[in-house]
Amino acid sequence: MGNLNIKKSNYLKFLLILFFFIPVSCVQKRLGVNSNTQFRNGMVVCAYPDAAQVGLEILKQGGNAVDAAVAVQFALAVTLPEAGNIGGGGFMVYRSKTGENNTLDFREMSPAAASVDMYLDSTGHVIPDMSLYTHKASGVPGSVDGMVQAHEKYGKLKWADLLQPAIDLAGKGFKITKHLASDLNRTAAQFKKLNAGKSYLIKEGEWQEGDILIQQDLAKTLEQIRDKGRAGFYEGIVADQLVAEMKSGDGLISKTDLQNYHSVWRKAIIGNYKDYKIITMPPPSSGGIALVQLLKSVEKYPLKRWGYNQDSTVRLMVEAERRVYADRSKYLGDPDFFKVPVDSLLNPVYITARMNNFSWDAATQSTSIQPGSFVGYESDQTTHYSIVDSEGNAVSITTTLNDTFGSRIFVQGAGFLLNNEMDDFSSKPGVPNMYGLVGGKANSIQPGKRMLSCMTPTIVEKDGKLFMVVGTPGGSTIITSVFQTIVNVIEFNQSMQQAVASKRFHHQWLPDDVETETGALDSVTVTRLQSKGYKITNKGGIGRVDAILKTPQGYYEGGADPRGDDTKLGF
CATH class of the missing domain: 3.60.20.40 (Gamma-glutamyltranspeptidase, small (S) subunit)
Incomplete structure (x- = not known):
C-alpha cells in the first residue's frame, strides 16, 4: 500500500510539472480557445492592415482603447483615403471597463452660409451632383475635433505619440493593397477633372498592388495637428489652406465656421x-x-x-x-x-x-x-473600427467622407480630401439622396445644423x-x-x-x-x-x-x- 501511495504522489508531481511546461497554445486548444483568433489583452478590427497594426502597437505600449482609436483614425486618414479622414466626421460609442457609457458626435456641420434651397435651380428642381462633387458639397469637418475631445476625456498616452504613426505612414509611404489600387484607378479620371493643378493620389500609368503611396503634404498637415492639437487644423496654416480651397471653387466653409465647430457629447x-x-x-x-x-x-x-x-x-x-x-x-x-x-x-x-x-x-x-x-x-x-483593451474599455467608431473619396476634391497644399456630407441633408423633401433615402423637414438644410446619418x-x-x-x-x-x-x-x-x-x-x-x-x-x-x-x-x-x-x-x-x-x- 505504501508503494502505491508513492506512485500516486510521483504521478501527481509529473502532472503538475507537465502543466507548467505545456505550451499555452496547447492549453488554449484544450479549453476550446483558438490562439490565432482569440486574444486576452486587446484587439483592433479595422478596414486597413497598416492602421490595425498601428492600433495594436498603441495597445501594447499601454494605451487604452481610446488612445488606439485616435491613432487608428489618423492612420486610416492616410491608408484608406476612400473613407478614412481628417476632412470628414463621425460618431463614437464608448463603454468603460466599469460599464460607464458615453457617445461623441463629431458629425460634420452645415456652413453658416448654407441655405435650405441651395441645391435647387430657378424652377425648384435639384441640380444634379451639386451636393456631391463640388466645393459646396462639404460640411465643416469634425474628425480632428472629435479625436481631440475623445483623447482629452479618456486618453492616457501623449497626443503626439498617437499622431506619429500616421505621419510616418504618410511621409515614408506604405504598400497599397489590390483593393486600394483598384479604387484609385477607378477614380483617377474624376480626380484629374476636379483637381486642376493637383497630383494627389495620381500617378503615370495605373496603380498596382504593392506600390508605395507617399503623401508628403498630408504628412505636413498631420504634423500641424500633432504639434498644435485642435488649433493645428481649425486655425493656422491648415485652416488657411482649407478656406483658400473653398474660395477657389465657390465653396462655403469659412474661418469662422472652422473656429465655431465643436463635437458634442x-x-x-x-x-x-x-x-x-x-x-x-x-x-x-x-x-x-x-x-x-x-x-x-x-x-x-x-x-x-x-x-x-x-x-x-x-x-x-x-x-x-x-x-x-x-x-x-x-x-x-x-x-x-x-x-x-x-x-x-x-x-x-x-x-x-x-x-x-x-x-x-x-x-x-x-x-x-x-x-x-x-x-x-x-x-x-x-469606415468603421472596433477596439477593446486589456482592461475591458471598448470603443466603436464609424467615420466617413460620405461617398467613396468624398467629394473627390483635395485641399491644395494640405493633401486631404473634402467630404460631401451635405448630400445627407434633404435637398428637397421627397427627393432621394445618393443612397436613395428620402427625407423631409426634420433633415432640411440649415446653417450650423448636422446632417442626418445612418x-x-x-x-x-x-x-x-x-x-x-x-x-x-x-x-x-x-x-x-x-x-x-x-x-x-x-x-x-x-x-x-x-x-x-x-x-x-x-x-x-x-x-x-x-x-x-x-x-x-x-x-x-x-x-x-x-x-x-x-x-x-x-x-x-x-x-x-x-x-x-x-x-x-x-x-x-x-x-x-x-x-x-x-x-x-x-x-
Whole structure:
C-alpha cells in the first residue's frame, strides 16, 4: 500500500510539472480557445492592415482603447483615403471597463452660409451632383475635433505619440493593397477633372498592388495637428489652406465656421433585446433608434427556429425595416434643430402597433406604409473600427467622407480630401439622396445644423458585461448590416467572423426592393418571397462589418469583413 501511495504522489508531481511546461497554445486548444483568433489583452478590427497594426502597437505600449482609436483614425486618414479622414466626421460609442457609457458626435456641420434651397435651380428642381462633387458639397469637418475631445476625456498616452504613426505612414509611404489600387484607378479620371493643378493620389500609368503611396503634404498637415492639437487644423496654416480651397471653387466653409465647430457629447440610446443591452448612437445618427426599433420588432418571433436567411426570417426582417425607414424619413434629424420623438419611437407599444398590419399572405407595399403618428406630437463610403483593451474599455467608431473619396476634391497644399456630407441633408423633401433615402423637414438644410446619418456604432452587453462591439460602413445599409450581424450571433449562434462574413440583404422602405448580395438567399427562398410579392434585386457587397465578441472564457474574438482589406489583430 505504501508503494502505491508513492506512485500516486510521483504521478501527481509529473502532472503538475507537465502543466507548467505545456505550451499555452496547447492549453488554449484544450479549453476550446483558438490562439490565432482569440486574444486576452486587446484587439483592433479595422478596414486597413497598416492602421490595425498601428492600433495594436498603441495597445501594447499601454494605451487604452481610446488612445488606439485616435491613432487608428489618423492612420486610416492616410491608408484608406476612400473613407478614412481628417476632412470628414463621425460618431463614437464608448463603454468603460466599469460599464460607464458615453457617445461623441463629431458629425460634420452645415456652413453658416448654407441655405435650405441651395441645391435647387430657378424652377425648384435639384441640380444634379451639386451636393456631391463640388466645393459646396462639404460640411465643416469634425474628425480632428472629435479625436481631440475623445483623447482629452479618456486618453492616457501623449497626443503626439498617437499622431506619429500616421505621419510616418504618410511621409515614408506604405504598400497599397489590390483593393486600394483598384479604387484609385477607378477614380483617377474624376480626380484629374476636379483637381486642376493637383497630383494627389495620381500617378503615370495605373496603380498596382504593392506600390508605395507617399503623401508628403498630408504628412505636413498631420504634423500641424500633432504639434498644435485642435488649433493645428481649425486655425493656422491648415485652416488657411482649407478656406483658400473653398474660395477657389465657390465653396462655403469659412474661418469662422472652422473656429465655431465643436463635437458634442450626447447621451447614448439604450435598448434591450431579450437578455442583451444595446448601447448605441443617438441623433443626429438615425442608426441607434432604428437599430433598437428593428430588434424590438422581431424580438417575439422564433428566429432561431426559422434559421438564418430563411424565407420567414427574411420576410419578418424586411417588413420591420420597411416601417423603421419610413419613420426615419419624417422624425429623425439634428436634435439641436428638430424635436426628435425618441421616447415615442422606442415605445414598445408603438413598435408592436407598427407591425400589426404585417401579413404572412403577401408583402406589404411601401406605398401603403407611412411614418407612424404619436398623440400630441408636432413636427417642428464610410469606415468603421472596433477596439477593446486589456482592461475591458471598448470603443466603436464609424467615420466617413460620405461617398467613396468624398467629394473627390483635395485641399491644395494640405493633401486631404473634402467630404460631401451635405448630400445627407434633404435637398428637397421627397427627393432621394445618393443612397436613395428620402427625407423631409426634420433633415432640411440649415446653417450650423448636422446632417442626418445612418452610422450605427454599437456596443452590446450581456449580464452587465461587455459582449460585442460592432459597426460598419455602407450608407443606408449600415443599420440593417449591424442589425443582421447582432441577430446572426445571438439567434443563429454564429461566431464573430461568421456573423460579419455572412451574406446580407437590405430594405429601406423606398425604393420598394429587397436588395441581396449574391448567394444570400437560395433559389427556393427567392421563389417563395417572389410568390408573396417581394421584389428581389441583386446588389454587390452590403456593408463591411468590423466587430469584436467577448467569449464566455474572457477572450476577444474578432470579425473582420472579407469584403475589403479589413483586418483583425490582437495580443
